[in-house]
Amino acid sequence: MEYKDHEGYTHDRITLLPAVQLAYNTSQHSTTGKTPALVEKGWHPLWPVDHLKKNLLTIHSTAKYLNEMWKRACDTAANCIAEAKEYNKQMENAVEVKLTEEFSRKYPVFPVSLIKPYFQTEDNEFPSRKKNPTPPEIVEVDKSP
Structure with a gap:
Protein backbone atom coordinates (compact mmCIF):
# COMPACT_ATOMS: atom_id res chain seq x y z
CA MET A 1 0.00 0.00 0.00
CA GLU A 2 1.38 3.36 -0.96
CA TYR A 3 0.46 6.83 0.21
CA LYS A 4 1.59 10.38 -0.47
CA ASP A 5 2.90 12.58 2.32
CA HIS A 6 2.34 16.35 2.60
CA GLU A 7 5.18 17.02 0.14
CA GLY A 8 3.74 14.70 -2.50
CA TYR A 9 6.30 11.90 -2.16
CA THR A 10 5.02 8.34 -2.43
CA HIS A 11 5.92 5.95 0.39
CA ASP A 12 5.33 2.29 1.08
CA ARG A 13 3.37 1.93 4.33
CA ILE A 14 4.95 -1.41 5.18
CA THR A 15 8.29 0.30 5.76
CA LEU A 16 6.66 2.46 8.46
CA LEU A 17 5.15 -0.43 10.46
CA PRO A 18 8.21 -1.02 12.70
CA ALA A 19 8.22 2.66 13.70
CA VAL A 20 4.48 2.57 14.44
CA GLN A 21 4.89 -0.62 16.48
CA LEU A 22 7.74 0.93 18.48
CA ALA A 23 5.71 4.09 19.12
CA TYR A 24 2.71 2.07 20.33
CA ASN A 25 4.74 -0.26 22.53
CA THR A 26 6.56 2.62 24.24
CA SER A 27 3.51 4.82 24.92
CA GLN A 28 1.80 4.64 28.29
CA HIS A 29 -1.57 2.85 28.33
CA SER A 30 -4.42 4.61 30.13
CA THR A 31 -5.74 1.46 31.84
CA THR A 32 -2.56 -0.04 33.27
CA GLY A 33 -0.51 3.12 33.53
CA LYS A 34 2.42 1.24 31.99
CA THR A 35 3.71 0.71 28.47
CA PRO A 36 2.77 -2.49 26.59
CA ALA A 37 6.47 -3.33 26.18
CA LEU A 38 7.06 -3.12 29.93
CA VAL A 39 4.00 -5.26 30.69
CA GLU A 40 4.82 -7.88 28.05
CA LYS A 41 8.63 -8.03 28.16
CA GLY A 42 9.60 -6.29 31.38
CA TRP A 43 11.84 -3.71 29.66
CA HIS A 44 11.57 -0.78 27.27
CA PRO A 45 13.01 -1.05 23.75
CA LEU A 46 15.42 1.67 22.70
CA TRP A 47 14.41 4.36 20.25
CA PRO A 48 16.66 4.98 17.23
CA VAL A 49 17.56 8.32 18.84
CA ASP A 50 19.10 6.41 21.75
CA HIS A 51 21.61 4.82 19.36
CA LEU A 52 22.81 8.11 17.91
CA LYS A 53 26.10 9.35 19.25
CA LYS A 54 25.98 13.00 20.18
CA ASN A 55 29.66 13.76 19.49
CA LEU A 56 29.85 12.67 15.85
CA LEU A 57 31.26 15.10 13.30
CA THR A 58 28.81 14.13 10.56
CA ILE A 59 25.24 12.93 10.85
CA HIS A 60 23.86 10.11 8.73
CA SER A 61 21.49 11.47 6.08
CA THR A 62 18.61 9.29 7.30
CA ALA A 63 19.00 10.55 10.86
CA LYS A 64 19.09 14.13 9.64
CA TYR A 65 15.96 13.59 7.52
CA LEU A 66 14.11 11.93 10.43
CA ASN A 67 15.10 14.80 12.71
CA GLU A 68 13.73 17.35 10.24
CA MET A 69 10.56 15.29 9.80
CA TRP A 70 10.12 15.09 13.60
CA LYS A 71 10.54 18.87 13.97
CA ARG A 72 7.99 19.52 11.20
CA ALA A 73 5.51 17.14 12.86
CA CYS A 74 5.95 18.88 16.22
CA ASP A 75 5.47 22.31 14.64
CA THR A 76 2.36 21.15 12.79
CA ALA A 77 0.89 19.65 15.97
CA ALA A 78 1.57 22.86 17.90
CA ASN A 79 -0.11 24.93 15.18
CA CYS A 80 -3.18 22.68 15.15
CA ILE A 81 -3.58 23.01 18.90
CA ALA A 82 -3.14 26.77 18.80
CA GLU A 83 -5.66 27.26 15.98
CA PRO A 117 -9.85 17.77 30.90
CA TYR A 118 -10.94 14.69 32.80
CA PHE A 119 -9.48 13.97 36.23
CA GLN A 120 -10.12 10.52 37.68
CA THR A 121 -11.18 10.26 41.30
CA GLU A 122 -12.09 7.29 43.43
CA ASP A 123 -15.78 8.10 42.99
CA ASN A 124 -15.45 7.79 39.20
CA GLU A 125 -13.39 4.61 39.33
CA PHE A 126 -16.42 2.34 39.84
CA PRO A 127 -19.52 4.46 39.12
CA SER A 128 -22.01 1.60 39.49
CA ARG A 129 -20.65 0.56 42.88
CA LYS A 130 -22.75 1.74 45.82
CA LYS A 131 -20.83 3.08 48.76
CA ASN A 132 -21.65 1.65 52.16
CA PRO A 133 -22.25 4.26 54.81
CA THR A 134 -19.56 4.41 57.45
CA PRO A 135 -20.51 2.55 60.63
CA PRO A 136 -21.36 4.72 63.63
CA GLU A 137 -18.65 5.32 66.18
CA ILE A 138 -19.04 3.30 69.37
CA VAL A 139 -18.54 5.43 72.44
CA GLU A 140 -17.66 3.63 75.64
CA VAL A 141 -19.22 5.11 78.72
CA ASP A 142 -17.34 4.78 81.98
CA LYS A 143 -19.78 3.37 84.58
CA SER A 144 -17.55 3.65 87.62
CA PRO A 145 -19.15 5.21 90.76
Whole structure:
Protein backbone atom coordinates (compact mmCIF):
# COMPACT_ATOMS: atom_id res chain seq x y z
CA MET A 1 0.00 0.00 0.00
CA GLU A 2 1.38 3.36 -0.96
CA TYR A 3 0.46 6.83 0.21
CA LYS A 4 1.59 10.38 -0.47
CA ASP A 5 2.90 12.58 2.32
CA HIS A 6 2.34 16.35 2.60
CA GLU A 7 5.18 17.02 0.14
CA GLY A 8 3.74 14.70 -2.50
CA TYR A 9 6.30 11.90 -2.16
CA THR A 10 5.02 8.34 -2.43
CA HIS A 11 5.92 5.95 0.39
CA ASP A 12 5.33 2.29 1.08
CA ARG A 13 3.37 1.93 4.33
CA ILE A 14 4.95 -1.41 5.18
CA THR A 15 8.29 0.30 5.76
CA LEU A 16 6.66 2.46 8.46
CA LEU A 17 5.15 -0.43 10.46
CA PRO A 18 8.21 -1.02 12.70
CA ALA A 19 8.22 2.66 13.70
CA VAL A 20 4.48 2.57 14.44
CA GLN A 21 4.89 -0.62 16.48
CA LEU A 22 7.74 0.93 18.48
CA ALA A 23 5.71 4.09 19.12
CA TYR A 24 2.71 2.07 20.33
CA ASN A 25 4.74 -0.26 22.53
CA THR A 26 6.56 2.62 24.24
CA SER A 27 3.51 4.82 24.92
CA GLN A 28 1.80 4.64 28.29
CA HIS A 29 -1.57 2.85 28.33
CA SER A 30 -4.42 4.61 30.13
CA THR A 31 -5.74 1.46 31.84
CA THR A 32 -2.56 -0.04 33.27
CA GLY A 33 -0.51 3.12 33.53
CA LYS A 34 2.42 1.24 31.99
CA THR A 35 3.71 0.71 28.47
CA PRO A 36 2.77 -2.49 26.59
CA ALA A 37 6.47 -3.33 26.18
CA LEU A 38 7.06 -3.12 29.93
CA VAL A 39 4.00 -5.26 30.69
CA GLU A 40 4.82 -7.88 28.05
CA LYS A 41 8.63 -8.03 28.16
CA GLY A 42 9.60 -6.29 31.38
CA TRP A 43 11.84 -3.71 29.66
CA HIS A 44 11.57 -0.78 27.27
CA PRO A 45 13.01 -1.05 23.75
CA LEU A 46 15.42 1.67 22.70
CA TRP A 47 14.41 4.36 20.25
CA PRO A 48 16.66 4.98 17.23
CA VAL A 49 17.56 8.32 18.84
CA ASP A 50 19.10 6.41 21.75
CA HIS A 51 21.61 4.82 19.36
CA LEU A 52 22.81 8.11 17.91
CA LYS A 53 26.10 9.35 19.25
CA LYS A 54 25.98 13.00 20.18
CA ASN A 55 29.66 13.76 19.49
CA LEU A 56 29.85 12.67 15.85
CA LEU A 57 31.26 15.10 13.30
CA THR A 58 28.81 14.13 10.56
CA ILE A 59 25.24 12.93 10.85
CA HIS A 60 23.86 10.11 8.73
CA SER A 61 21.49 11.47 6.08
CA THR A 62 18.61 9.29 7.30
CA ALA A 63 19.00 10.55 10.86
CA LYS A 64 19.09 14.13 9.64
CA TYR A 65 15.96 13.59 7.52
CA LEU A 66 14.11 11.93 10.43
CA ASN A 67 15.10 14.80 12.71
CA GLU A 68 13.73 17.35 10.24
CA MET A 69 10.56 15.29 9.80
CA TRP A 70 10.12 15.09 13.60
CA LYS A 71 10.54 18.87 13.97
CA ARG A 72 7.99 19.52 11.20
CA ALA A 73 5.51 17.14 12.86
CA CYS A 74 5.95 18.88 16.22
CA ASP A 75 5.47 22.31 14.64
CA THR A 76 2.36 21.15 12.79
CA ALA A 77 0.89 19.65 15.97
CA ALA A 78 1.57 22.86 17.90
CA ASN A 79 -0.11 24.93 15.18
CA CYS A 80 -3.18 22.68 15.15
CA ILE A 81 -3.58 23.01 18.90
CA ALA A 82 -3.14 26.77 18.80
CA GLU A 83 -5.66 27.26 15.98
CA ALA A 84 -8.51 25.35 17.61
CA LYS A 85 -8.80 27.59 20.63
CA GLU A 86 -11.94 28.45 22.48
CA TYR A 87 -13.32 31.78 21.34
CA ASN A 88 -17.00 31.90 22.22
CA LYS A 89 -18.76 30.17 25.07
CA GLN A 90 -22.36 29.59 23.93
CA MET A 91 -23.93 28.35 27.17
CA GLU A 92 -22.81 26.65 30.32
CA ASN A 93 -22.62 23.28 28.54
CA ALA A 94 -21.58 24.28 25.01
CA VAL A 95 -18.46 25.86 23.56
CA GLU A 96 -17.97 27.19 20.06
CA VAL A 97 -14.42 26.63 18.83
CA LYS A 98 -12.54 28.09 15.90
CA LEU A 99 -11.73 25.21 13.55
CA THR A 100 -9.07 24.98 10.87
CA GLU A 101 -9.99 24.69 7.19
CA GLU A 102 -9.64 20.90 7.34
CA PHE A 103 -12.47 20.70 9.87
CA SER A 104 -14.58 23.56 8.48
CA ARG A 105 -17.37 21.16 7.46
CA LYS A 106 -17.91 20.17 11.10
CA TYR A 107 -20.35 22.12 13.26
CA PRO A 108 -18.16 24.23 15.56
CA VAL A 109 -20.24 23.91 18.77
CA PHE A 110 -19.20 21.09 21.10
CA PRO A 111 -20.38 19.99 24.55
CA VAL A 112 -18.11 21.16 27.34
CA SER A 113 -17.73 17.54 28.46
CA LEU A 114 -15.68 16.89 25.31
CA ILE A 115 -13.49 19.95 25.89
CA LYS A 116 -12.77 19.85 29.62
CA PRO A 117 -9.85 17.77 30.90
CA TYR A 118 -10.94 14.69 32.80
CA PHE A 119 -9.48 13.97 36.23
CA GLN A 120 -10.12 10.52 37.68
CA THR A 121 -11.18 10.26 41.30
CA GLU A 122 -12.09 7.29 43.43
CA ASP A 123 -15.78 8.10 42.99
CA ASN A 124 -15.45 7.79 39.20
CA GLU A 125 -13.39 4.61 39.33
CA PHE A 126 -16.42 2.34 39.84
CA PRO A 127 -19.52 4.46 39.12
CA SER A 128 -22.01 1.60 39.49
CA ARG A 129 -20.65 0.56 42.88
CA LYS A 130 -22.75 1.74 45.82
CA LYS A 131 -20.83 3.08 48.76
CA ASN A 132 -21.65 1.65 52.16
CA PRO A 133 -22.25 4.26 54.81
CA THR A 134 -19.56 4.41 57.45
CA PRO A 135 -20.51 2.55 60.63
CA PRO A 136 -21.36 4.72 63.63
CA GLU A 137 -18.65 5.32 66.18
CA ILE A 138 -19.04 3.30 69.37
CA VAL A 139 -18.54 5.43 72.44
CA GLU A 140 -17.66 3.63 75.64
CA VAL A 141 -19.22 5.11 78.72
CA ASP A 142 -17.34 4.78 81.98
CA LYS A 143 -19.78 3.37 84.58
CA SER A 144 -17.55 3.65 87.62
CA PRO A 145 -19.15 5.21 90.76
